[in-house]
Amino acid sequence: MLQNKALMSVVITSMLLTAPTQAQQNKFDEYKKQQKAKYERFADDYIQRYEAFKAQLIEKWGVAELSSATEYVAYSDDNNVKVIADFENDTIEVSIHEDALNALSKEEQNEAVKTAIESTLNLSAPEANKFNPEFAILESQASKKYDTTTLTHRKTSAPTLLNALGIKNDVELQESIAGAKEVPAGQQADIVTQRTKSRLAEQIAEVKQFAAREDVPEQKKEQAEKTALMLTADLNEVSAAKIDATVKNTKSYKIQLHRARYDKATNYLDAVYQQAERWQVAQDTLLAVIETESHFNPMAKSHIPAYGLMQIVPATAGADVNNKVFSKEKKPTPEELFNGERNIEFGSAYFNILMTRYLKEVEDPTSRMYCAIAAYNTGIGNLSRAFNNGERGRMAAIKQINQMTPEQVMRVIKSKTHTETQRYLDKVLSSKAYFAQHI
Incomplete structure (x- = not known):
């Protein structure tokens, strides 16, 4: 009888433990469903309001010209x-x-x-x-x-x-x-x-x-x-x-306006210098990324969406910096990223994350720089696929990179990544060479 009671007690205890766990799972599943629906309504509402704004402009101007990265x-x-x-x-x-x-x-x-x-x-x-x-x-x-x-x-x-x-x-x-x-x-x-x-x-x-x-x-x-x-x-x-x-x-x-190319960077040189020192990223690299991304437009905006001088994407680079550097479990806001100094801080910190975390095992510094520039544009996952026959695997890709010269690394990036990334690498390297001569 005692054994039966003990067994029943175990069964009841198990049921009591299982029931709340299942209820919690159901509640969590419902929460996820609500959040997804909320996001979809939010996105649709955003599109509707944006389309209404564009319609007003088209009626007046024949076309809606809107802000871009440059x-x-x-x-x-x-x-x-x-x-x-x-x-x-x-x-x-x-x-x-x-x-x-x-x-x-x-x-x-x-x-x-x-x-x-x-x-x-x-x-x-x-x-x-x-x-x-x-x-x-x-x-x-x-x-x-x-x-x-x-x-x-x-x-x-x-x-x-x-x-x-x-x-x-x-x-x-x-x-x-x-x-x-x-x-x-x-x-x-x-x-x-x-x-x-x-x-x-x-x-x-x-x-x-x-x-x-x-x-x-x-x-x-x-x-x-x-x-x-x-x-x-x-x-x-x-x-x-x-x-x-x-x-x-x-x-x-x-x-x-007839400004010299270097003059466009004038307002941001102090911030670039400070963040370059802080995050151990070359000044010419930061200036080159800013020029390539926005041509020093503090109100740069893309439909990705990305914001500000270094075109920070809140959901990817922005969230990564907040999580790994500032220990925040949230994305930066557009308002935050339209602040020039704050934007350069985020962009510099993200480039540091690429160089010292995701690509830290790449032995050749030039190869690492090429990879970081490409990853800034296309993400570390897509970069890894380029070196790993289309398969996932950061370390497998890095193993291949370490068997290559920097010139071979560049050839892979310029043949196996997205066309936009290939162009991006060329632009940044050209800009980097220019600013290296003018800093």
Whole structure:
């Protein structure tokens, strides 16, 4: 009888222990399902709001020109004025959608251009992030409310986007505007058509490559695939005729800033020096990555999504740095990554992680550098596959790398990785050589 009671006790105890465990598992499974549904609703809501914003621009301009990794685009509150700061080509373009401009004198037109530039570019990066509707739509900011008050002549103590473009004061702005050239309407229509198609094609390639990365969370892959479809639809809908008809009702002016290539880095040299020392990464490497990623555009934004000077992806590099360096179990926010100094800190720390953790067993320092540059673009998983016959395995790949010369390592990267990564390595190495001569 005692044995039966003892046995029953064991059975009951087992049931009591098993039941809560199963309940906890069911609860966890339900939680995961709810989170996935929440993410999908959130992503869909983000796309809907973004599409609505683009529709407003298309109605006014014939095409929605939006910010990219190298261009910051801003519109007036009524969408009648468009300003594009192109950090790669070192230009500012102002298009004003008003017939009234035809009656203005040259001086009055210059003043209108000045007002447009000041209201959109005389902002610090945090202010631009807050007040530009395009950036307010970013998915991590979806629940926030934003004041879209026009900031004409707003005073700010932080460096502005004008400063980032090398314009330090009002005198320099006036001098730049005095050299503005009006772009004929027909020519402007061709320019807008071609650059929109080129911009979208580049963004589609970037997003598709990101979706193919091994280190990208599944939800982010799904979102990237949706984004690629959305961008492809945008590309297919670009209508030269519609753009031409719209541009006839605008006047466009282009300002060429004529900065030396090295001057673009001026605002960030101190931060690069500090982070290079801290994370033991060569200054020329950091500058080369910044130039390749954003051409020193502090408001750089891609559809991956990636943010800021070194194009940090919150879900991959950002989360890796927070976890391994700052012991945080969360991703950095876009607001955080649009802070230039903070962005350089994240990018430098991530490059250090690549060099000293993921690639620490690579014996040749030049081979390690080539691999780190490629991995910064494509992820350590995809890099490993290139050296391991398409199979997973970091250490198996490193074993192969250690049997190669740096030249052989480069040949593998330039033949077995994604086309974007091959181009990326070339660009960074060329830029690195340039900055090595100018630091």
